[in-house]
Amino acid sequence: MGNNGREPIIKIAGMGKSFGDFEALKNIHLTVHNGERVVVCGPSGSGKSTMIRCINRLEAHDVGTITVDNIDLNENTKNINAIRREVAMVFQQFNLFPHLTVVENLTLGPVRARKMNPADAEVLARKYLERVHIPEQAEKYPAQLSGGQQQRVAIARSLCMEPRIMLFDEPTSALDPEMISEVLDVMVELAEDGMTMVCVTHEMSFARKVADTMVFMDAGEIVETASPEQFFSAPESKRTQIFLNQILQY
């Protein structure tokens, strides 16, 4: 599946998660290798967000194990902090800090969590703003930017933590159509640079372009894991076929 003998970096085994009586995730098995790009799709409420949020412990799983870079994810705060240094998250709603300028948004993590000195952090911030193609917006506040620009700032903020893995939870679904491609372009560039990515999205053209592995979820389960070629041409499961027919219809 395109991992070319690379090291596994995320290992999820028999993982489950309930909210009260409701079982949001059941028996999840997923291995992501270093440099691999995984695209996760599935109907609304199928547990996609919950699964990737478990990977950096924004949600705590109840059963099974999650290992990131050989660190076991459990209540141990030391492990949680260690994993959050490796894993960055980009949210659907951007979640930029509205009271801070773009460059302050970017330097907060490096300075406070990584104890980097502020001058170095600013150099780093400007480097990544360049990389997401908005170096000229550094001094503005998030509210002064368009949605697409805000999401690119959010990606740059994640990159400033120099993570080994990036998680994306529907990064383009809060955007106006004309801004989607500017964000996807940045994500394609990241993929080409070899970043390990787990991306929840319904942008199937993006998935075709970058994915090494497609994961389809339904009702809290991983129904199918396949290479994009197989996934789009000959999906094994009936549920995958129905889903693909629905979203590829237009």
Next chain:
Amino acid sequence: MVVWMKLTKGLIAGLLITVLLTGCGANWGWYVVSPSTESGRSNLKFLIDGLGYTIALSICAIVISIVIGLLIALPGLAKGRAPRTMNRVYVECFRAIPILVLLLWVYYGLPVVLDIGITAFWAGVVALAISDSAFEAEIFRGGIQSISKGQIEAADSIGLSYYDKMRYVILPQAIRRILPPLGNQLVYMLKMSSLVSVIGLSELTRRANELVVTEYRPLEIYTILVLEYLILILIVSAGVRWLEKKMRADEQ
């Protein structure tokens, strides 16, 4: 500028009322506080000198109450049951005790319990601060809870510690929502500081009471007292409003 116009308006209204009352045939004797006589000036000075204690008392109490309020609010936001219960017990208890009752207990009761001496000033500070902190804890909790979950998750995912998350992400945003009710609380506290007169602290109200006993001119002296509080509180309100405006301007 607006500040001063408001202030002047307040003053004019106050004086107008005074003049009207005088015109209504009440038997006024402004000589007790007249700036043109020696004794009037010294009476006036005696009254106004109470400002020092009133202001010092309020500032000490508000600062301490903000610190305690925050320390009480934070466990109220925790996931665990124990810290939340602690928060509830504190807030419910101290919100229920009348300030005057708390003040009497702190001044007459606390020294016996702890075997210490306490001055009227510090008894006042402690009573006002504790009573106020219960209200402020609720104000802080509401302000912090109004910050979206996404902000907290973003802060967590860039690896900020609890302290850094509060200090750099949550509180700077919450403060804008906290400031208006906190301003009200400050005004309320300034007014309640007059209660400390009952344990003998020589602040504005106490001095007015003392002067009334020697001069027998309650109407004039208490009118001055009303004006003193009015001016003080108008200034504080204007200050709070200025701060709110400044913060709104900073945001953009």
